Amino acid sequence: METCSFGDEIEERESKISHLAIDIGGSLIKLVYFSRDDKCSTGDQWINSSNEGGDVSSSESTCPILEGKLHFAKFETSKINECVEFIRSKKLHHSGGGAYKYTDLFKEELGVALDKEDEMNCLVAGANFLLKTVRHEAFTYLDNKKEFEPIDQNDLYPYLLVNIGSGVSMIKVDGDGKFERVSGTNVGGGTYWGLGKLLTKCKSFDELLELSHHGNNRVIDMLVGDIYGGLDYTKIGLSATAIASSFGKAINKDLEEYRPEDISRSLLRLISNNIGQISFLNALRYGIKRIFFGGFFIRGHPYTMDTIAVGVHFWSKGEAKAMFLRHEGFLGALGAFVSYGKSRSDDIIVHCLVERSLVCTPCRGAAVDTVDGNMDESETIECCVYPS
Numbered sequence: 001m002e003t004c005s006f007g008d009e010i011e012e013r014e015s016k017i018s019h020l021a022i023d024i025g026g027s028l029i030k031l032v033y034f035s036r037d038d039k040c041s042t043g044d045q046w047i048n049s050s051n052e053g054g055d056v057s058s059s060e061s062t063c064p065i066l067e068g069k070l071h072f073a074k075f076e077t078s079k080i081n082e083c084v085e086f087i088r089s090k091k092l093h094h095s096g097g098g099a100y101k102y103t104d105l106f107k108e109e110l111g112v113a114l115d116k117e118d119e120m121n122c123l124v125a126g127a128n129f130l131l132k133t134v135r136h137e138a139f140t141y142l143d144n145k146k147e148f149e150p151i152d153q154n155d156l157y158p159y160l161l162v163n164i165g166s167g168v169s170m171i172k173v174d175g176d177g178k179f180e181r182v183s184g185t186n187v188g189g190g191t192y193w194g195l196g197k198l199l200t201k202c203k204s205f206d207e208l209l210e211l212s213h214h215g216n217n218r219v220i221d222m223l224v225g226d227i228y229g230g231l232d233y234t235k236i237g238l239s240a241t242a243i244a245s246s247f248g249k250a251i252n253k254d255l256e257e258y259r260p261e262d263i264s265r266s267l268l269r270l271i272s273n274n275i276g277q278i279s280f281l282n283a284l285r286y287g288i289k290r291i292f293f294g295g296f297f298i299r300g301h302p303y304t305m306d307t308i309a310v311g312v313h314f315w316s317k318g319e320a321k322a323m324f325l326r327h328e329g330f331l332g333a334l335g336a337f338v339s340y341g342k343s344r345s346d347d348i349i350v351h352c353l354v355e356r357s358l359v360c361t362p363c364r365g366a367a368v369d370t371v372d373g374n375m376d377e378s379e380t381i382e383c384c385v386y387p388s
């Protein structure tokens with residue numbers, strides 16, 4: 001993943017768009033951009049930053065508040081030209097500096113240079129930003145129920161951040177900018193999509209995920225009961241329905257004899273279980289009780305979240321808790337967005353005002369239930385940007 005951001009204002013017909021951050025991952029490109037509300041576009045709203053709490057206090061001088069919305073978009077990395085076209089059509093591009101893998105493409109197509117931000121820094125900054133400022137962001141998933149949990153600012157750290165992208169990073173977070181990448185695994189979202197595509201001939205990730213809804217993993221996975229004559233192995237705490245060996249039954253038939261639905265479900269279970277287990281072991285290593293899972297592998301998918309949550313609960317004997325994030329896939333891009341300018345003289349401080357209620361509002365179509373539903377990319381976060 002590469003995370004980049006660039007700023008300055010671009011006039012659009014309906015709103016002013018400024019500040020774009022882009023996260024170019026192994027599988028997906030994520031964009032986060034800010035559009036100023038019309039009512040604020042005169043730029044005549046000022047606050048004294050020293051009177052406001054939190055992030056803006058680093059500046060003593062007064063500064064204008066730009067009220068507006070954060071927007072989200074994603075594209076497959078293999079179709080980067082669609083992303084470039086989107087940026088061009090929305091006129092999101094402008095100035096910047098720096099260089100990296102896609103620099104030439106962005107320079108040639110859009111005439112912009114990218115400022116590179118550190119990936120881990122951005123993941124942590126994005127997670128902290130969401131956990132500290134966006135209500136209804138973090139939730140548990142137990143017994144097929146999503147429950148939002150308010151985050152106590154005084155009891156946030158340490159936590160383990162597990163970002164499940166193509167690969168998986170596990171980061172112990174101790175504060176703003178205070179973190180250590182303690183582990184990772186190469187068995188991640190890319191593995192599910194890659195192996196799933198080969199085994200099922202699916203054309204898209206969404207198709208593969210959809211198949212998993214209708215599958216039965218017991219057809220392919222070897223269960224404890226398959227080994228123990230249908231019985232639990234009570235002495236070591238394993239029920240008959242626990243998986244003894246993922247894909248363990250696949251030795252019995254040829255690939256064509258298995259349903260793609262069952263293959264997808266077993267694969268999803270295998271990967272989610274494995275990540276849940278490694279995450280728990282790392283939480284245990286540092287005495288951490290709360291694990292936040294992000295990354296686009298999750299996609300708010302009930303079976304994925306259930307497998308991870310149940311695994312963490314089971315292995316930790318209820319001591320550790322798995323939590324999920326509504327903006328799961330945008331941590332890096334959001335982090336690039338909020339970090340932009342921090343190391344430069346043209347400081348841009350992004351801060352969501354609690355008074356603006358931080359609801360996610362739909363920007364097209366009818367009202368959606370923004371709290372219970374999965375995140376829809378057409379939703380936005382109302383926020384304020386404080387440029388110094």
Ligand SMILES: Nc1ncnc2c1ncn2[C@@H]1O[C@H](COP(=O)(O)OP(=O)(O)OP(=O)(O)O)[C@@H](O)[C@H]1O
Pocket residue numbers: 001024025026027028029076164165166167168188189190191192193205206294295296297298299329
């Ligand atoms: N539409 C999609 N197309 C492809 N993969 C998808 C899609 N939706 C979800 N995914 C899953 O999300 C994963 C990528 O997640 P994410 O965008 O968070 O990581 P990344 O930034 O691409 O990876 P990395 O950080 O390892 O470079 C894919 O490997 C796949 O499992």
Ligand SMILES: CC(C)(CO)[C@@H](O)C(=O)NCCC(=O)O
Pocket residue numbers: 001026119165166167168169183184185186
């Ligand atoms: C290489 C990155 C950091 C790129 O985002 C990610 O894909 C990852 O964490 N992979 C796992 C690598 C490992 O720790 O084995």
